[in-house]
Amino acid sequence: MNLKQTRLHILHKPKDLSKEAKTGVSLHCHTEHSKEMLDFVPHYADKLPIISYFWNKERIRYLNREGKNPDFSTGYWSPPLTPQEVYNLEKTQINQSGLDAIASITDHDSIAANLQVCETTANEQAPISLEWTVPYSYGFFHVGVHNLPKDRAVELTKTLLDYTFNKENHSNENLCEMFLMLSALPEVLVVLNHPIWDIEMVGKEKHAVLLKNFLKEHGRYIHALEINGFRSWSENKAVIEMAEAFGYPIVTGGDRHGCQPNTVINLTNSKTFAEFAEEIRVDRxxxxxxxxEYRQPLHSRQLQSFSEILRNYPEFPEGRQKWFDRVYFDIGDGGGVRQLSVHWIRGGPAWLRIAIWTLGVLGSPKMRPVFALARKRYDRVPKDADKTKFEIPNLEDITPNLSSDAVL
Structure with missing residues (x-):
């Protein structure tokens, strides 16, 4: 393993990690307060066998009735678990590895979950954080903003979201001001989440240009790049290699939305998140x-997560029990964005219910051997981190803008 900034461990089975570090840090997990956009639905529904047939049939029917295609840009869904359930899930996994636990929940553009957890848990172990949507040029990035000061968290979040949701604020100058504001807070950690993922669906090449320009202009405000628990090994390996070329350390982000804990964590001897942030920002x-669990086939884990998200939970409070209680959409009837359960009693058309049942079957751990056979060789997680060779790219045209002027 030829890495300078990051030490990597790959576990094949649960292990007592107390000899490696004192604390495990889980970053980037989502709760019921996270509004997950639905704008990806048309993109992926067109690609899925069988489902694409029914999807296009329903889309054409809607088009003929309404004179326009369904608008998914305002719809969203929310994960099933409460903030405390997510925190407990992460804490338990880390404690079972022989470590003290810090868990940083990062809902999309919201700190509601963090404020709730902090009512019963020390802020040092449950920082106030969010996954900040950063519009940029023709796309956007997700930036993990971790450990906002408790007494200013609401005010700072409002400032960040004012940039996000007011288009007139979108400029490089204003974005620099946002990053400078965060950089002035020494206990805050700023992470570029899943940087290589074309999350805005503009195409791999256009996203690469977007990323390159973003790092040139704002890379000095980023403290670390993220390897993500729900991205492939080949993509995460490329992120590690890019981080090494830039001189960034790596942090993990599990990005869990279902009922399983994060599959990637950080190790540290720090006792608080502020100390951990200093380790990343200053010591780099x-x-x-x-x-x-990360070594299991990604598509299998994704389907398991989908099946958990789309499951009914009779023990949940009224209004959150059914999956279509947790999906919000404007059907164009003048009622605005509302729960799908307002319109559906049984969970939508028969084909959709069958598709969801199928997802549940495919997401079963019993199906993992099938996905393992189909997994491409370059996406198989290495057995031994020490024997894994990373190919560090030459990024001299970008690096000078990142290293010497980095804002700590």
């Missing part, structure tokens, strides 16, 4: 662990 070093 990190130690990360791929938990045993």
């Amino acid at each position: 070093r990190s130690e990360v662990v791929l938990m045993p």
